[in-house]
Amino acid sequence: MKWRDAALGFAATLAIWEALSLLIARPVFPPPTKVLVVFVAQITGDLGWHLLVSAGRVVAAITVAVLAAVPSGVGLGQISALNRLFSPLIYIVHPIPKIVFLPVILVLFGSGDGSKVFLIALILFFQILVVVRDEAADLRPELILSVRSVGAGRRALFRYVYLPASIPAVLTALRVSVGTAVAVLFIAETYATTSGLGYYIIVESWGALRYAQMYAGVLAMSLLGLTLYFAVDGLDRRLCPWRETG
Amino acid sequence: MIQIQDLTFIYPNGSRIFDSFSWVVERGEAWAVIGPSGCGKTTLLYLLAGLRRPNTGQVLVDGEPLVRPRPRTGLILQDYGLLPWATVWDNAELGLQIRAFYGPDGVHTPLDEKLDDDRARVGRWLERLGIDHVARQYPHQISGGQRQRTAIARTLVLRPDLLLMDEPFGALDALTREDLQNLTLELRAEQHLTTVIVTHNIEEAVFMGEKILVLGQPPNRTVTVVQNPQAGGAGYRQQDAFFARCNELRELMGEDAHEMA
Numbered sequence: 001m002k003w004r005d006a007a008l009g010f011a012a013t014l015a016i017w018e019a020l021s022l023l024i025a026r027p028v029f030p031p032p033t034k035v036l037v038v039f040v041a042q043i044t045g046d047l048g049w050h051l052l053v054s055a056g057r058v059v060a061a062i063t064v065a066v067l068a069a070v071p072s073g074v075g076l077g078q079i080s081a082l083n084r085l086f087s088p089l090i091y092i093v094h095p096i097p098k099i100v101f102l103p104v105i106l107v108l109f110g111s112g113d114g115s116k117v118f119l120i121a122l123i124l125f126f127q128i129l130v131v132v133r134d135e136a137a138d139l140r141p142e143l144i145l146s147v148r149s150v151g152a153g154r155r156a157l158f159r160y161v162y163l164p165a166s167i168p169a170v171l172t173a174l175r176v177s178v179g180t181a182v183a184v185l186f187i188a189e190t191y192a193t194t195s196g197l198g199y200y201i202i203v204e205s206w207g208a209l210r211y212a213q214m215y216a217g218v219l220a221m222s223l224l225g226l227t228l229y230f231a232v233d234g235l236d237r238r239l240c241p242w243r244e245t246g
Numbered sequence: 247m248i249q250i251q252d253l254t255f256i257y258p259n260g261s262r263i264f265d266s267f268s269w270v271v272e273r274g275e276a277w278a279v280i281g282p283s284g285c286g287k288t289t290l291l292y293l294l295a296g297l298r299r300p301n302t303g304q305v306l307v308d309g310e311p312l313v314r315p316r317p318r319t320g321l322i323l324q325d326y327g328l329l330p331w332a333t334v335w336d337n338a339e340l341g342l343q344i345r346a347f348y349g350p351d352g353v354h355t356p357l358d359e360k361l362d363d364d365r366a367r368v369g370r371w372l373e374r375l376g377i378d379h380v381a382r383q384y385p386h387q388i389s390g391g392q393r394q395r396t397a398i399a400r401t402l403v404l405r406p407d408l409l410l411m412d413e414p415f416g417a418l419d420a421l422t423r424e425d426l427q428n429l430t431l432e433l434r435a436e437q438h439l440t441t442v443i444v445t446h447n448i449e450e451a452v453f454m455g456e457k458i459l460v461l462g463q464p465p466n467r468t469v470t471v472v473q474n475p476q477a478g479g480a481g482y483r484q485q486d487a488f489f490a491r492c493n494e495l496r497e498l499m500g501e502d503a504h505e506m507a
Contacts, residue, residue, distance in 0.1 A: 145297050146327035146397070149315050150341035150404060151354040160344060164331050242331050242384040 006226070030212045039216040047213075050200040051220045054189065057113055057196065058181055058228065061120035066170055068121070069128035073169075074162040076129070077136025094130065098123045099184050102191070111192035119188055120181045127177040128170055135169040136162060168243060171236045178232060182225045197221045247273040247408060247440045248294060253303035255289060263289050265465040266303070271442065273407075276434060276477060278455025279444045280495065285461040287444045291412050294442060295321045307408065316408075317345075317356045320401030324413040327397050328385040334392075335381040338399040339368045345404075371399040375429075391422040398430070402437065409434070411443040415450070424483070427453055431478045448499075452491045453483055460498055472498065 014032045021031040039047070076083045102119060109115035139161065147161050189198025197217055205214035236243070248271035255264040263286035271277055279287045292298040293305055296315040305312045307319065315321075328337045336343075342364045345355040372378040375395040380388050385396070394414060401409065411430075415423040427450065434441050443454050451458050458472040474491055482488050 140326045142323045142326040143329070145292070145295075146321065146323055147329075147340065147344075148297060149295055149319070149321035150400065151315065151317055151344045151348070153348070153354055156344045156347050156354070159347065160340065161329070164329070167331075240331065242386075 027209075027211050030215060032215075034212045035215040035219065038212045039219050042213070042216055043220070046204075047200060047216055047220055050195060050197050050217070051224060053195045054185060054197040054221075055224055055227075057116045058120060058178075058185055058224070060113070061117045061181065062124060062174065062178075064117060064121040065124035065128055069125045070132055070163070070166050070170065073129045073132025074136045074158070074166060076133040077139075078162070080137075083133065083137070090126070090130065094126045098126075099187060102188060106192060116185060116188045116193075116196070120185055123184060124174070124177055124181055128173040131169040131173040132166045135165055139165055168236070168240050171232055171240070174232045175229070175236075178228045179225055182221065182228070186221060197224070247271050247275070247308065248442075249306040250293075251303050251306070253293070253300045253305065255286070255293065255298070255300050262465040264300075265467050267466055267469070268303075269459065269469050271440060273440055274438065275440055276431075276454065276456040277442045277459060278451035278457075278477075279442060279459045279461065280446065280448065280451040280455075280499070281461030282463070282499065283446060284464070286464050286466055287446075287461050288412055290461070291321075291410050291442065291444045295319060295410050297321075314353070317354065317404070318406050319408045319410060320404060320406035322394070322397050322401055322409070322411045322414045325390070325393065325417050328393060328400075330385055333382050333384055334377060334388065334396045335368060335372065337385065337396050338372060338403055339364070340400055341404045342368070367403050368399070371403050375399050389422075390418050391426060394418065394426055395429075398433070402433065405437075407438070407440065409439045409441045411441070413445055414443065416445070416447070423450075430454070434478075448492050448495050449483075452488060452495060453477060458495065460495070462499075470498065 017032045021029045042048070043051070076086060098119060101122070102115075105115045105119050109118050144157065144161065147157060152160060185196070186198040186201070189196035190202040193199050194203075197220055201214055201217035201221070205211070205217055248269075250267060250269040253264050253267045254262070256262045279290060281287050289298060293300060294307070294312075296305075296307075296312045296319070299313070307316055310316075329340065332340070346364075348354040350357050369378070372381055375398060377388075377392050377395045377399065380392055385393055388396075397414075414430075415426050418426065430441070430443075431454070433439065441454075443450070445451050445454070452474060454477060456473075456475055456477045458474055460470040460472060462470075472491070472495055476482050476485075476487055476491075
């Protein structure tokens with residue numbers, strides 16, 4: 001999607017929102033004008049800080065997930081004995097909604113950033129693992145042999161074949177799972193914490209009946225999701241130019 | 247250049263491809279290896295490239311037993327050998343990049359390797375092979391002939407003395423194939439290469455191989471060689487001697503098929 005389309009979509013959303021708020025005419029559904037005023041006032045203060053905290057947690061989780069999932073995925077994809085051993089396990093664990101482990105994770109990792117980062121990383125890990133594994137398994141043996149024949153050992157194969165082959169897989173996995181990651185972050189931030197957009201929306205705003213402020217939080221959360229999505233797109237264009245051409 | 251001594255190779259599924267097989271290639275020779283599919287000709291090439299290890303016996307290249315791919319051996323496969331995410335230039339430079347990655351360690355990179363004139367070397371080879379105008383393109387954007395030229399560039403940039411090719415022109419149309427066969431012979435003379443080309447195509451074997459190794463249904467125990475000194479000569483493809491040699495080879499391969507049946 002282009003920035004122009006995004007701006008258009010944003011304007012349309014605002015218009016529908018304005019109309020709905022006039023129709024519903026209750027404090028729980030304030031008009032966007034009122035919300036934007038609060039958003040602008042708070043984004044440089046309290047809201048901005050919570051947004052940064054949430055963004056930091058997602059980015060940390062993405063980093064952890066990618067660092068763990070890429071080597072594991074490549075290993076599973078290229079060593080079929082390993083894949084035979086682990087694929088039933090992945091098959092069973094992959095569909096479990098990881099959010100249900102929140103209570104356990106809170107106990108094990110405490111109520112700080114660690115538990116949130118771990119939960120999101122866990123979700124992303126499986127998404128990335130499966131796509132990278134399939135991508136690595138699809139690499140033609142002729143390609144590996146050619147690269148070995150010009151002198152590549154295990155390290156160079158990873159650097160020049162498996163890593164670049166994994167990048168599009170990682171970005172594809174991120175594109176589909178970044179939304180889920182933000183949603184899960186929201187839930188995780190409403191328990192036993194005093195920072196992040198989830199806390200800001202549920203505890204500081206909803207709990208105190210500050211509806212305009214609550215929507216400002218929703219807006220910030222949408223912004224976070226959208227920015228991550230655009231960032232993945234931008235990385236795709238920069239890192240995988242061969243996918244666009246031809 | 248190459249000595250295969252008492253080599254036995256058995257696939258994990260139990261099929262015995264070579265059994266006490268011995269074969270010698272002298273420096274500077276141009277060999278073609280031909281046989282029906284499943285005869286083990288690709289396996290033989292991978293053994294020569296150090297990508298497969300024999301069960302017993304050994305492969306010596308330049309007097310050294312082969313335990314891993316040798317830096318001065320070039321390998322060109324039918325297709326799919328190029329990195330799809332790298333441009334023609336980057337593909338041609340790959341071997342040099344890998345050598346720089348390891349440094350001159352004598353294992354992945356020759357000890358006497360000098361990596362200073364890399365870029366100039368890549369540029370010269372792309373120009374020599376007529377693909378400098380597609381240097382910024384990706385493999386899927388160029389023709390099959392250009393892809394094989396890129397694979398040749400990637401290999402020759404590394405200054406090999408032994409060139410192994412597995413059905414290198416099999417996926418190309420007839421004219422492009424002859425064009426690249428001629429180019430390969432030219433480069434062979436120019437770079438003083440020893441060449442082994444594996445093919446299932448009789449005409450290709452007769453045009454490219456001064457000596458032709460004929461493999462039969464496995465296990466291969468004995469070496470059958472057809473001497474073909476006229477190979478590569480200008481106009482050889484149109485001469486009666488060429489057709490006579492093709493027929494000789496065809497009969498030889500047919501006999502083998504009968505024996506097996």
